[in-house]
Amino acid sequence: MGAYKYLQELWRKKQSDTLRFLLRIRAWEYRRLPRVHRCPRPTRTDKAHALGYKRKQGYVIFRSRVRRGDRKRKARKGQIYGKPKHHGIIKQKSSRSLRCLAEQRVGKVAPNLRVLNSYWVNQDSVYKWFEIVAVDPFHNAVRNDPRINWIALGTHKHRELRGLTSAGKKSRGLTVKGRGHSKLRPSKRANWKRRNTILLSRYR
Secondary structure (H helix, E strand, O other): OOHHHHHHHHHHOOOOHHHHHHHHHHHHHHHOOOOEEEEOOOOOHHHHHHOOOOOOOOEEEEEEEEEOOOEOOOOHHHOOOOOHHHOOOOOEOOOOOHHHHHHHHHHHHOOOOEEEEEEEEEEOOOEEEEEEEEEOOOOHHHHOOOOOHHHHOHHHOOHHHOOOOHHHHHHOOOOOOOOOOHHHOOOHHHHHHHHOOOOOOOOO
16 A cells, blocks of 8 residues: 555544544644644645645645534624524524635635635534645646646636535535436526526517
């Protein structure tokens, strides 16, 4: 087995003494860092390379922190008149995952980069941390590489905001096919519009 196989096996067994100790120490360190910050190197080398990262110019790794749990709906003046349970303030489930949210925050912090992919690295009782692979679309090392220069096209601007990354496609339901999922393509809205639009020819 290669070195990456051993790394994969180590990360699979998150309840092992080694990884539990590492995750606890890293969570302590990550809590003291800004919400979105750049990493000198990926924490999970095997995972980053599997998702398209390369150790060369033009590739950047960011670590993003997201608060766990449900979202809360905004209340006018921050005041809820009566009981919150009757106002639909808490227990609001987000349609997108926390990983999607982490990608979006990196896209806002570094708008000149394109988000390629992301992966989980750590969590505690309050936060989850994800590492995001970003690419500089104007770097010659990226533009001259036929395996990645597709991301330099204008259609991939802020792909994390439009559900084009792996996490985004998953939240749109595009990772499944077949019976029960036929109305998800090309998107829920486009499919609904096609089925609810009457097309009448001009001369009939």
